Amino acid sequence: MPFSAIIDNLDRFAWGALLTIELTVISLAIGLVCAVPVGIGRLSRSPIIRWPIYAYMFVFRGTPLIAQLFLIYYGSGQFVPQLRAIGLWDGFFREPMFCALLALVLNTTAYTAEILRGAILGVPTGEIEAAKAFGMSRLLQLRRVVLPRAFRIGLPAYTNEVVFLFQATSLVSLITLLDLVGVARDVISDTFRAHQVWIFVGAVYCVISYLLFWLFGQLEYRWSAHLRARPGAAAKTGAAPATEAATAMIR
Amino acid sequence: MKKTIIASLVAAAALALVAGTAAADMKKVKIGTEGAYPPFNSIDPEGKLVGFDIDIANALCAAANFECEFVIQDWDGIIPALQAKKFDAIIASMSITDKRKEVVDFTDKYYNTPTHFIAAKGSGITEFTAESLDGKRIGLQGATIFEDFVRATFPKSEVVTYGTQDEANADLVSGRVDLVMADKIALDDGFLKTDAGACCEFVGADYTDEKWFGPGAGIAIRKGEGDLVDAFNAAIKKIREDGTYKKINDKYFAFDVYGEPAM
Amino acid sequence: MIDFKGYEWVFWEGLQVTLAVGLSCIPVVVVMGLLGAWAKLSGNRVARSIGYTYTTIVRGVPELVLIIEIYYGLTEALQLLLSAASGGEILIDIDPFTAGTITLGLIYGAFATEVFRGAYLAVDRGQIEAARAFGMHEKLAFVRVVFPQMMRFAIPGLGNVWMVLIKATALMSVIQLPELMRMADVAARAVRMPFTFYFGAIVIYLAITVVSLYGLRHGEIWSNRGIRRA
Numbered sequence: 001m002p003f004s005a006i007i008d009n010l011d012r013f014a015w016g017a018l019l020t021i022e023l024t025v026i027s028l029a030i031g032l033v034c035a036v037p038v039g040i041g042r043l044s045r046s047p048i049i050r051w052p053i054y055a056y057m058f059v060f061r062g063t064p065l066i067a068q069l070f071l072i073y074y075g076s077g078q079f080v081p082q083l084r085a086i087g088l089w090d091g092f093f094r095e096p097m098f099c100a101l102l103a104l105v106l107n108t109t110a111y112t113a114e115i116l117r118g119a120i121l122g123v124p125t126g127e128i129e130a131a132k133a134f135g136m137s138r139l140l141q142l143r144r145v146v147l148p149r150a151f152r153i154g155l156p157a158y159t160n161e162v163v164f165l166f167q168a169t170s171l172v173s174l175i176t177l178l179d180l181v182g183v184a185r186d187v188i189s190d191t192f193r194a195h196q197v198w199i200f201v202g203a204v205y206c207v208i209s210y211l212l213f214w215l216f217g218q219l220e221y222r223w224s225a226h227l228r229a230r231p232g233a234a235a236k237t238g239a240a241p242a243t244e245a246a247t248a249m250i251r
Numbered sequence: 252m253k254k255t256i257i258a259s260l261v262a263a264a265a266l267a268l269v270a271g272t273a274a275a276d277m278k279k280v281k282i283g284t285e286g287a288y289p290p291f292n293s294i295d296p297e298g299k300l301v302g303f304d305i306d307i308a309n310a311l312c313a314a315a316n317f318e319c320e321f322v323i324q325d326w327d328g329i330i331p332a333l334q335a336k337k338f339d340a341i342i343a344s345m346s347i348t349d350k351r352k353e354v355v356d357f358t359d360k361y362y363n364t365p366t367h368f369i370a371a372k373g374s375g376i377t378e379f380t381a382e383s384l385d386g387k388r389i390g391l392q393g394a395t396i397f398e399d400f401v402r403a404t405f406p407k408s409e410v411v412t413y414g415t416q417d418e419a420n421a422d423l424v425s426g427r428v429d430l431v432m433a434d435k436i437a438l439d440d441g442f443l444k445t446d447a448g449a450c451c452e453f454v455g456a457d458y459t460d461e462k463w464f465g466p467g468a469g470i471a472i473r474k475g476e477g478d479l480v481d482a483f484n485a486a487i488k489k490i491r492e493d494g495t496y497k498k499i500n501d502k503y504f505a506f507d508v509y510g511e512p513a514m
Numbered sequence: 515m516i517d518f519k520g521y522e523w524v525f526w527e528g529l530q531v532t533l534a535v536g537l538s539c540i541p542v543v544v545v546m547g548l549l550g551a552w553a554k555l556s557g558n559r560v561a562r563s564i565g566y567t568y569t570t571i572v573r574g575v576p577e578l579v580l581i582i583e584i585y586y587g588l589t590e591a592l593q594l595l596l597s598a599a600s601g602g603e604i605l606i607d608i609d610p611f612t613a614g615t616i617t618l619g620l621i622y623g624a625f626a627t628e629v630f631r632g633a634y635l636a637v638d639r640g641q642i643e644a645a646r647a648f649g650m651h652e653k654l655a656f657v658r659v660v661f662p663q664m665m666r667f668a669i670p671g672l673g674n675v676w677m678v679l680i681k682a683t684a685l686m687s688v689i690q691l692p693e694l695m696r697m698a699d700v701a702a703r704a705v706r707m708p709f710t711f712y713f714g715a716i717v718i719y720l721a722i723t724v725v726s727l728y729g730l731r732h733g734e735i736w737s738n739r740g741i742r743r744a
Contacts, residue, residue: 062723063716064684067695071716074418074702075709077425094427167576174688176411176422181578185327186412189394192354194331198583206574287703294700296520323690328586335586336593417703424706447706 005193006200009183016183017204023169023179027101028162031108038109039116040142053113060110066171068107073099073175100172108165115161119154120146152223159216163209170205180204277318280479282308283338286323287415289441290503291344291434294323303508306499307361307490308342311470314495315486325414327394330355333473340479341471344434346396348465355471358483363467363510365457366397367435369443372452374429379455384408390419390428397432400463416441424450432458436504467510516710521701525714528697531611532722535693536680538615539622543675546623551630565627572624577685584617585610585689610691618686622679629671633664669737673730680722694718 006013041053060068076083076093083089092098123146131145173182184201188194284304286294292302300321312319322338333341333355347357370376376387385407391398393412402410411428413419420442423431431438435457442448458464472479490496491509500508553565572580589608608616637660645655687696694715702711 058723059716059720062681063719064681064695066684066687067712067716067719070695070699071709071712074421075712077421077427078707078709080425089426094425096427163573170576170578173578174414176413181576184579186393188331189327192330192334194328194586195583198579198587202571202575202579202583205576205579206571209574210570296704325688325690328582331586335590337589415703421703421706421708 003196003200005187005191005196009187009191012183012187013180013200013204016178016180019177019182020166020169020179023100023104023172023177024166027104027108027169028165030101030105031112031165034105034109035112035116036147039113039120042113042117043120057110057113060107061114065103065107065168066174069100069103069171069175072103096172096175096177100169100175100177104165104169104172107168108161111161111164112158115154115157116150118157119150122153123149155216155220155223159213159220162216163212166209166212167205277316279320280312280317280340281320281322281338282312283322283324283329283332283341284308284343285326285329285415287326287417288344288437291437291441292342293441303362303499303503304342304344306502307496310490310495310499311342311361311483311486314489315482317482326392327414330471333471336473339472339476340483344437344468345471346465347467347469348396348399350399351471354474356474356476356480357469357471358480359487360467360469360510361487362508364434364436364508365459366400366432366464367438367453367457368430368432368455369423369438369451370430370454371423371426371450374454376430376454381405381407384430387430388428390422390431392416392419392433395433396464400458401432403463420447424448430454436508440503516714518701518710518714519705519707521705521711524697524701524711525694525718528692528694528715529718529722531691531693531697532680532683535611535614535618535683535686535691536676538611539618539679540676542615542619543622543626543679544672546619547626547630547672550623550627551634554627554631555634569624569627572621577621577682578688580621581614581617581685581689584620585613588613588616610686610689613689614683614686614691614693618679618682622675622682625675625678626672629668629675630664632671633667634660636667637663666737666741669730669734673726673733676730677723677726680726681719684719 038053038057041049042057044050044053072093073096076089076099080089083093127145127149128141131141136144169179170181172179173185176182178186180201184197188197191197284292284300286292286300288302288304290302292300292304295301300323305321308319308321311317322332324332324337326343329341329343329345330351332338341355344362345351347360351357368376368379376384378384381404384405386409387405388409388411389401389405390411390413391401392415398410398412401408411419411422413422416433416437419428419431419433420438422428424447435453438453443451443453470483472483496509550565550568553561554569556562556565592608641659641663642655645659650658683691683693684695686693687699690696692700698711698715702708
């Protein structure tokens, strides 16, 4: 089938893809920053901190994103006078973009915090004990030892979360935003060429998703350098025996 | 595994064939409708389809000796669903337009009512030109004649499209959009006269330009099914002549919704 | 308490459909998962590439897009296939419930494929070798030795798939399936109380989550019966 519907509307699709990427990047950035205190708080010794955080994470991981999105966007419409009174209507809840970002951020923070929690628990206790032995304060331990290690441990799971969020932004088309899927529905109602459009959009998401997987795979590779053999360990062609012996001793 | 799948597919096909050939005297016709456009088609608190479109559809089926079954379908997928044969006819206040005629056939119209804007009371919107509505947000149901008209006529306004008319109305109430355009009756009976519609009022004048809004609402049928089109056309004539149409009309409206006799 | 203005019934009706779809999906997910895992682990190159394509597409395309395209596309494709095969005109009507079940089953079957694949690879080689040493041929070894142990490793992963699946049923609302989200939608629009009804839906999803987690914990304990704790 000639892909006329796609080619004629390429500019609209480009804008849609731009919005999708915008939403993804902003949500992930804010979500990651927020997930650190939340994830750490989840492991806090004090129940006053732990329980509300656990409740928040339970709600946002245990319910569908679409329900959260609708609750925030359409639900806020039920309280316009109240929201207006506290000045949150016109600048915030009135705009579908902010409602979408709020829902996405709350959602991804919860999932990322859980990943971070698992990752922090996976940091070898020996390293933490060593940090304590050095006299590092809790904060310094976190900053220098625990978190860097936790990020590395959690990276594979976080990669999944990144791709999931990227695909989940498609739901904002249901609250009037013109992301890639929103544009797709518009183009379909114009041209009636549903299959062409969905296959095209599916392909775009596929390509970008696998690009993200590859990108994060590269990051994983760089960050696990310390777990691989040192460079030059295998190839010893032409190295002088003396140097070889010397390097062998150092290793 | 593979063999079982093929076997069950063949069984399903055989079943469908048998069910199909065991047809009664009356032709079975499935009618697609939205169920979210009061007073023409909506779902009552018991979950039943009601409205002008539904009553007209039932009357037409009786007149054409069809056995009709309704299928609910979201508006923006209603034509693709027709083409995917999920139903055989669309009776959902779908306006006859050239753009749609490229992909489906239409029967003669079965009603025609004008289009109108609504806005919040005291909005102060009195002029309706591309300039005066610069920057205003206009809410519309997507995939409608209203969307095409507004996009072309008011290019400086921000167009926000919704899946259903109700969602557009709800956002007018909450103030997310400044104006909503739709069928005058759907706005009046379906919204302004309800509790939620107390906030808003009609603004501006009727829009009836046939170039944008077509001759009226018709029944959409897949291309190549001329018999079905003719059958419905004959049925429409019949119920207009024998008074059934007037009875249904008067049940819902205080005036004649058919409009000028066209064609 | 809260006035639902006569629309309380939507929660019950929606919940029933949500659970019905979720439970009906389970066989489809398990079958597709086993098929996919078999394909990906197969020595046959064609089977492997089909398996990989399957999981690649499902992992790469958002569920919303898959659901919409499969709902319309599947019906048309089946109709075309059967019409061509039989020479006549076959009309298949797949109602939203069946379409939803098949769609979700296909999507989460891909997730299950990864779970089963990992579970299979986790079974100790020694067990298979011992079975062979006893003279069991491959099929018998699979049924008696590998499969039961595979299930033990698969249960946590399948549990996760269930948790995601039951939440994904909410997306079925876009193909007019009258599940919980859609019903909450209907009520919310009818009485203009969106927050109330969506909040109610969220509470019910939470309840489903709690019950599922409880059931899964017991499932894990049961499937690990007789295993020495490390």
